[in-house]
Amino acid sequence: MNIFINDIPLVIKKASEKIYKHKFDLVLNPEDEFTSKDLIGDVLVRDATTQFIDRLLRLMEVKKLKKLKSLTMTVKKKKYITLHFKDQFKIAKAAGGLVVKGDQVLMIYRLGKWDLPKGKLTRDEDTAAGAIREVEEETNIKLELGEQLPSTWHSYAYKGNKMLKKTSWYVMKCLDDTLMKPQAEEYIEEVRWMSPKEALAKLEDSYASIALVMRHYLSTIGNKKEASPTEK
Numbered sequence: 555m556n557i558f559i560n561d562i563p564l565v566i567k568k569a570s571e572k573i574y575k576h577k578f579d580l581v582l583n584p585e586d587e588f589t590s591k592d593l594i595g596d597v598l599v600r601d602a603t604t605q606f607i608d609r610l611l612r613l614m615e616v617k618k619l620k621k622l623k624s625l626t627m628t629v630k631k632k633k634y635i636t637l638h639f640k641d642q643f644k645i646a647k648a649a650g651g652l653v654v655k656g657d658q659v660l661m662i663y664r665l666g667k668w669d670l671p672k673g674k675l676t677r678d679e680d681t682a683a684g685a686i687r688e689v690e691e692e693t694n695i696k697l698e699l700g701e702q703l704p705s706t707w708h709s710y711a712y713k714g715n716k717m718l719k720k721t722s723w724y725v726m727k728c729l730d731d732t733l734m735k736p737q738a739e740e741y742i743e744e745v746r747w748m749s750p751k752e753a754l755a756k757l758e759d760s761y762a763s764i765a766l767v768m769r770h771y772l773s774t775i776g777n778k779k780e781a782s783p784t785e786k
């Protein structure tokens with residue numbers, strides 16, 4: 555479960571999983587005293603409890619925590635803790651796509667950030683069909699559905715509610731981009747094909763969840779190239 559709270563990655567791991575403490579800037583126990591000013595860099599919380607999660611969420615509601623890069627929590631009962639975490643939010647569902655054409659990938663520019671096309675699903679809508687619909691609407695490209703990518707979860711506030719949106723991601727193949735254009739109604743200013751190198755550079759001006767999806771895809775195609783036999 556790839557969770558992003560205020561665009562900060564939140565990782566929940568079983569207590570039995572191997573953790574390298576030297577990779578973290580701060581290691582906390584749930585009973586430790588700390589303030590928002592202490593949460594800098596990559597932070598690890600050992601044996602996190604539901605009480606700690608509630609405290610953390612309240613803190614993140616009122617503080618931006620701009621210096622916090624990531625938060626990893628080890629827990630004894632991962633399923634129980636995950637359910638408790640999700641219970642703090644109203645769940646919304648969305649879907650989107652990473653569109654490819656040859657060696658190029660597609661990114662959109664919206665509200666000052668480089669992003670991937672995506673949108674909220676309608677009630678009872680099939681996830682894959684909704685993903686195609688949303689991406690075609692935002693880019694005006696004809697698409698073919700490919701394999702599924704890791705889903706992401708991110709929090710936001712809407713009409714006084716604490717929302718947690720699950721976005722299901724898919725690779726999509728471009729079939730026809732002759733009429734490609736940004737959907738102005740969704741505040742999209744630009745739709746652009748990029749090389750993998752260009753896309754990685756744009757992630758500096760993107761969201762952490764988008765970076766996760768893009769890097770996962772690019773690492774996957776890189777592994778496939780390394781595994782394929784060399785042509786003679």
